[in-house]
Structures are given as C-alpha cells and as structure tokens.
Amino acid sequence: MSDVTSKDGSIAWFYSDTVKDHFFHPRNFLTDEEDTSRFNAIGKVGSPACGDELRVWLRVDPETERILEFRWRTFGCGSAIASTSMTSEMVTENGGLTLGEARAIRPQQIMDRLGGLPARKFHCSVLCDKALRDAINDYYRCVGKTDKIVAESARVVDSVANVTDRDIEAAVLDGATTLEAVQARTKVGIGNPGVLPAVEELIRFYIEKYNSNLN
Amino acid sequence: MRHVYLDHAATTPLDPRVLEAMLPYLGHACGNPSSFHSVGKEAKDAIEGARARIAAVLHVRAEEIVFTSGGTESDNLAVLGYCRANAAGGKHMVVTAFEHHAVLEAVGHLEKHESFEVTRLLPDREGMISVEQVMEAIRPDTIFVSVMYANNEIGTVQPIGEIGNAIQKSKVKSQKLGKSYPIFHTDACQATGFLDLDVEKLHVDLMTINGSKMYGPKGVGALYVRRGIKLQPLQFGGSQERGIRPGTENVAGIVGMAKALELVQADRSRESARLVALRDKLVAGIRERVPKTRLNGHATNRLPNNANVSFMDIEGEALVLYLDAAGVYVSTGSACASSSLDPSHVILSLGLPFEVAHGSVRFSLGHATTAEDIDYVLDVLPPLVEKLRSISPIRVDEKYFV
Numbered sequence: 001m002s003d004v005t006s007k008d009g010s011i012a013w014f015y016s017d018t019v020k021d022h023f024f025h026p027r028n029f030l031t032d033e034e035d036t037s038r039f040n041a042i043g044k045v046g047s048p049a050c051g052d053e054l055r056v057w058l059r060v061d062p063e064t065e066r067i068l069e070f071r072w073r074t075f076g077c078g079s080a081i082a083s084t085s086m087t088s089e090m091v092t093e094n095g096g097l098t099l100g101e102a103r104a105i106r107p108q109q110i111m112d113r114l115g116g117l118p119a120r121k122f123h124c125s126v127l128c129d130k131a132l133r134d135a136i137n138d139y140y141r142c143v144g145k146t147d148k149i150v151a152e153s154a155r156v157v158d159s160v161a162n163v164t165d166r167d168i169e170a171a172v173l174d175g176a177t178t179l180e181a182v183q184a185r186t187k188v189g190i191g192n193p194g195v196l197p198a199v200e201e202l203i204r205f206y207i208e209k210y211n212s213n214l215n
Numbered sequence: 216m217r218h219v220y221l222d223h224a225a226t227t228p229l230d231p232r233v234l235e236a237m238l239p240y241l242g243h244a245c246g247n248p249s250s251f252h253s254v255g256k257e258a259k260d261a262i263e264g265a266r267a268r269i270a271a272v273l274h275v276r277a278e279e280i281v282f283t284s285g286g287t288e289s290d291n292l293a294v295l296g297y298c299r300a301n302a303a304g305g306k307h308m309v310v311t312a313f314e315h316h317a318v319l320e321a322v323g324h325l326e327k328h329e330s331f332e333v334t335r336l337l338p339d340r341e342g343m344i345s346v347e348q349v350m351e352a353i354r355p356d357t358i359f360v361s362v363m364y365a366n367n368e369i370g371t372v373q374p375i376g377e378i379g380n381a382i383q384k385s386k387v388k389s390q391k392l393g394k395s396y397p398i399f400h401t402d403a404c405q406a407t408g409f410l411d412l413d414v415e416k417l418h419v420d421l422m423t424i425n426g427s428k429m430y431g432p433k434g435v436g437a438l439y440v441r442r443g444i445k446l447q448p449l450q451f452g453g454s455q456e457r458g459i460r461p462g463t464e465n466v467a468g469i470v471g472m473a474k475a476l477e478l479v480q481a482d483r484s485r486e487s488a489r490l491v492a493l494r495d496k497l498v499a500g501i502r503e504r505v506p507k508t509r510l511n512g513h514a515t516n517r518l519p520n521n522a523n524v525s526f527m528d529i530e531g532e533a534l535v536l537y538l539d540a541a542g543v544y545v546s547t548g549s550a551c552a553s554s555s556l557d558p559s560h561v562i563l564s565l566g567l568p569f570e571v572a573h574g575s576v577r578f579s580l581g582h583a584t585t586a587e588d589i590d591y592v593l594d595v596l597p598p599l600v601e602k603l604r605s606i607s608p609i610r611v612d613e614k615y616f617v
Contacts, residue, residue: 048609049568049569049570051558051569051573074607075528075607075609077532077536078533194569
C-alpha cells in the first residue's frame with residue numbers, strides 16, 4: 001500500500017487528507033430513517049461478494065434535467081466510501097449537473113478531486129461513476145425516454161472464459177433470463193465462480209432494460 | 216489517545232531482553248563467522264550457541280537447525296528445496312488450502328512450472344483438518360505433506376502430532392516394502408509463543424519458525440531439517456549452513472531469535488492462560504454489544520491470542536481504518552487490504568461466503584495487552600460498526616453467515 005503524507009507532512013496515512021475527510025465524515029449518504037419517495041432514479045453497481053456495492057438515489061428536476069439531490073450508500077473500503085461521498089458533492093454543487101454532464105464524469109476526475117488515491121485502489125474502488133450512469137439510465141427508463149439509455153461499453157466480466165458484459169447482454173436478448181441459461185450460452189463463471197454475483201447483477205440489469213422486448 | 220496494538224499475529228514488538236542480547240552483535244562483536252581470527256570466532260560461537268539453544272527447545276540436534284531470513288524463506292526452502300531434491304521419489308504434494316502463501320505459492324510454482332501435482336485439503340467449517348483426511352490424500356508418489364501448526368488468520372491449531380505419527384507409521388510400513396514415503400513439514404511461525412515445539416512429539420521432518428512473531432527480530436527465521444533429509448539450496452555462493460543456505464549469517468538476528476524463543480517458551484503456559492481470558496472477554500463483549508457478527512475458526516481449538524470476527528454488512532478495511540483513527544490496530548481478510556482482488560483464502564477455505572471474508576477482522580493479542588485495553592476496544596468498536604452499517608446498502612440475512 002503506497003502511503004500518502006498529510007499536508008503538514010507530520011503524519012503519513014494511506015489516503016490523502018481529502019479522502020480521509022470524506023471517509024470519516026461522509027456527505028449526503030442516505031440514512032435508514034429517510035423517506036425515499038422523493039427520488040426519481042436509483043442506480044446500483046457491484047455486489048458485496050466482489051467487495052464493493054454502491055447504490056445511489058437521484059432527485060432530478062424534470063424540467064431542466066439537473067440533479068438536485070444525490071444520495072448514496074456504499075459497502076466498501078475507505079476509498080470506495082470517500083469517492084462516493086466526493087461524487088455526491090461534484091454532482092450537486094452549483095445548482096447541480098445536468099444528466100448529460102453527470103454521465104461524462106470519469107473516475108480520473110473523482111480521483112483528482114480526492115487528491116489522489118494509492119494506485120492499486122483506483123480501479124477497484126472508484127465505481128460511483130458507474131452507479132451514477134446506472135441511475136441516469138434508470139431516470140430515462142422511468143420517464144419513458146428509452147432512446148437516451150446508454151449501455152456501458154464492453155468490459156470483460158470473466159477473464160477465464162473471456163466473457164464481456166456485451167456477451168451477457170446478447171444472451172439475455174437471445175432469451176436467456178437465468179444464470180444457468182446464460183452460462184449455457186457463454187460458459188461465464190464456469191471454473192471461476194467468483195464472478196457469478198456480478199454476472200447475476202448484469203442479467204438483472206439487462207432483463208430490466210429490455211423488459212418490454214422480452215417474452 | 217489510547218493506543219491498543221492488537222496485531223501481534225502480523226508482528227510482535229522486540230522484547231527489551233532480546234534487544235539486550237542482540238546489541239553486542241550490532242556493535243563491537245562485528246566479525247564474520249567464517250573468518251579465521253578471534254573476532255570471527257566470537258561471531259561463530261554466538262551463532263553456534265544460538266543454534267544449540269534453539270535445538271534444545273525443539274529437542275533436536277543442533278546441526279538440524281538451518282538459519283534463514285524468515286518464515287517465508289523457511290517455507291520456500293522446505294517446499295522447493297525438498298521437492299526438487301527428491302522428485303525421483305514422486306511428484307505429488309499434499310497441503311492444506313489454508314497454508315500461508317509462502318507454502319501455497321511455492322507449491323503452486325512447482326505445480327505450474329515443474330510438473331508437480333498438488334492435493335489441497337479443505338478444512339471443515341471450523342477450520343480443522345483430520346488425520347484421516349491427510350492419510351487418504353497420500354498416494355504412492357506423494358513426497359511432501361505440509362500442514363500449518365496454527366493458522367495466522369483464524370488461529371486454529373491442527374493435530375500435528377497425530378498427523379505426524381500416522382505418517383511415520385505408514386513410513387515404516389512403506390520402508391519394509393522398499394517404497395518411498397512423504398516427509399512432513401509444518402509451519403509453526405504462529406505457534407512459537409503458545410504451543411509445544413517438541414519435535415519428538417510432533418513427529419515432523421521439517422518445521423518452519425521465525426523471529427518476528429515471538430518478540431524477536433524481523434528478518435530471521437529457521438528451518439528444522441531432520442538428519443538425513445536432502446534439500447536443494449535456493450541460493451548459491453558459500454558454505455554457510457552446510458551449503459543449504461549460503462550467505463553471511465545475520466548474527467544479531469540469530470542471537471535475538473534464540474533468546475526470544477527461550478523467553479516465550481519458558482512463559483507460554485502462564486501467558487496462554489492470561490490471553491485466553493482476555494481473548495474470551497473480547498469475543499463475548501463483541502457478541503453482546505454488536506449484532507450480526509460471527510467468530511471464524513474453532514471456538515476453543517485456537518491460539519490463545521487470536522479472535523477473528525466477521526462484521527456483516529460492512530467491509531473490513533473501512534473498519535480497520537476507523538479503528539486506526541481510534542488508536543486500535545488490527546488487520547482484515549478483506550480483499551481491499553490485500554494486493555489482490557481476492558479476499559482471505561483462509562476464510563473462503565472454510566466454505567463461507569465472500570461477504571464473511573470481506574467483513575473479517577483479526578484481533579491478535581500479546582504481551583502488552585491488558586483488560587483495560589479490551590474494555591477500550593469494546594467501547595470504541597460498536598459505534599464504528601454502527602456508523603459503517605448506516606452508510607452500507609447491504610443487509611445480509613442471518614442464516615447466510617451463521
């Protein structure tokens with residue numbers, strides 16, 4: 001684990017001062033007691049089995065398509081929690097980003113605002129941009145603007161069988177709606193059971209996305 | 216702020232008496248043990264004295280102790296050194312799935328690159344391996360068996376003496392038939408402070424120990440090698456340690472390790488009883504004050520200083536860092552705290568879900584731990600778990616982890 005030294009140089013910690021601040025004092029997370037009826041989009045990424053799960057709740061102004069509220073919950077390590085908290089500020093500051101602007105946020109921008117992360121933390125823990133895009137798709141799905149739904153570009157889900165999310169999408173469109181059916185078409189996760197929770201997640205995502213077109 | 220170090224399984228602080236024993240060899244007694252003059256002789260005498268003292272604790276001959284740079288090297292030398300030198304007798308190895316990476320990755324290397332075969336034994340849900348399991352896995356071409364004495368993560372203590380005895384009996388039978396038989400290695404790094412290291416009772420052929428888990432120095436270890444066992448060296452360039460481990464000896468480290476071993480072994484019954492009480496107080500306190508937890512490993516058949524607890528719905532690294540800010544230093548089996556994306560192979564080997572591994576935290580107590588320290592941990596821990604749970608979207612069902 002590479003260290004990050006605090007601004008005054010006195011204490012070396014694993015994360016920057018900004019990460020530390022957001023980790024110990026997370027902003028905008030959704031408490032159990034809160035009523036969620038005011039939100040009009042929900043997004044999700046990851047699963048507890050793979051070590052990180054994020055959920056985001058958005059309140060989008062239907063007139064301007066600006067994000068008025070970004071609330072979240074995260075299961076994950078220090079940088080996962082801090083990067084979600086930081087994203088909640090980036091998305092809602094100065095009157096809120098439009099959905100188009102929010103969709104363009106990339107992990108590098110979040111990391112820059114956090115003052116850096118240890119290299120090995122970057123890919124596994126900055127996932128909130130994905131959860132955000134998932135929520136944006138959910139918003140468009142809910143309001144019936146399905147033409148505005150953008151699928152994530154292909155990404156390898158199972159490096160053993162070399163199966164991408166596009167392969168899973170194709171299998172679902174082909175009528176495979178259970179893990180077994182998708183496995184029969186793609187061999188995903190066979191001999192690599194660690195990826196199965198993420199695969200099930202993707203199957204659910206595509207079933208929801210294409211719900212009207214599937215039998 | 217109070218500082219409570221509960222990571223003694225990672226490493227222990229140096230005992231001041233050990234430091235005192237080492238100081239001459241970091242100062243004026245600076246000779247090379249291989250030199251033919253009185254300064255060199257002084258250093259040589261120091262390492263031979265240390266060798267004899269370690270051998271006395273283990274009830275073995277002094278020449279059966281080989282000094283190394285630590286537990287990882289000793290494990291590597293046992294696996295690679297033995298299997299490479301004895302491959303003519305067969306190319307099959309039996310290990311447990313929860314061995315230290317120093318054994319698992321060495322075994323994996325032989326499997327991948329040197330055409331050996333490996334049987335990895337899965338423990339039961341409490342982390343125990345049975346004698347029968349080991350004996351059933353041994354084949355006519357098995358040359359090497361390795362079972363960890365006490366596990367570094369969950370602290371479970373294996374029946375090494377019984378396994379060793381069973382292997383030895385089958386060895387006698389095999390010898391009569393002129394067949395080869397496996398030798399038995401145990402990694403005893405975590406056991407040194409608490410368990411009996413008498414090789415006559417353990418019936419092992421190779422045993423790994425190191426300095427830094429028993430209030431000795433880091434960067435020094437030893438491998439017990441039963442007389443007559445051939446090892447292929449891992450490095451070359453000298454005749455030190457009978458050519459098995461060439462290189463100028465870490466004189467101060469070796470002297471420190473011998474002193475540390477004598478000290479912890481002399482005190483182990485008293486210290487074990489003291490730590491069992493504190494450990495049980497910690498576990499009972501967590502169970503009482505924090506819902507949705509599980510103790511990983513065997514309830515009683517475990518190291519006196521080890522408590523490995525999974526806190527459901529949260530991720531271990533986040534809790535480790537929250538505890539760090541409160542002055543409590545522990546470790547986790549979560550993937551986030553390791554260099555890979557996989558969580559603890561030990562917790563997964565118990566057949567438990569990934570969530571349990573990601574939420575696992577190891578508390579390992581030691582010399583400095585007091586009842587007040589445990590009270591402090593029990594005060595600061597519950598609200599930190601509560602806080603992380605409040606920002607977590609996960610609510611795992613009870614039946615999933617119990």
